Amino acid sequence: MRKSTKRLLGGLALAAGAAGALGAIIMKKEGGRGRRAKPVPNAWARPGMKVIFRAELMPGRDGSMRTFHVAKLLPSGRVLLDQVSGEHAENEFERAR
Numbered sequence: 643m644r645k646s647t648k649r650l651l652g653g654l655a656l657a658a659g660a661a662g663a664l665g666a667i668i669m670k671k672e673g674g675r676g677r678r679a680k681p682v683p684n685a686w687a688r689p690g691m692k693v694i695f696r697a698e699l700m701p702g703r704d705g706s707m708r709t710f711h712v713a714k715l716l717p718s719g720r721v722l723l724d725q726v727s728g729e730h731a732e733n734e735f736e737r738a739r
Contacts (some may be wrong), residue, residue, distance in 0.1 A: 686714045686732045687721050694736045 687693060695708040712722040720729040 684714055686719070687715055689714060693721070693723070695734060696736055699734060 687704065689712050691712045692709055693712060694705055695710070697703075697708070700708045710726055712721045713724045714722040717728060718729075720731050723730060
């Protein structure tokens with residue numbers, strides 16, 4: 643191989659490496675927003691879902707009397723329930739099994 647051909651191939655390899663590095667830097671700055679869908683927040687409850695108050699909060703009532711439907715999920719992570727006043731946090735309810 644002639645010296646000029648080696649220089650040309652070396653220059654092409656160097657340019658390809660630089661272009662790849664530049665592309666990686668641009669993707670890192672953008673955070674890959676173009677490729678991935680918006681992540682769904684990890685919510686412990688959804689509207690319409692049934693939740694059961696812990697027995698310690700409503701003593702003397704069985705599970706069916708402590709069960710309510712979620713009306714709305716608030717941005718703070720708390721919920722509003724049907725037929726119950728006030729906001730309620732996740733730690734007030736039994737864990738799903």
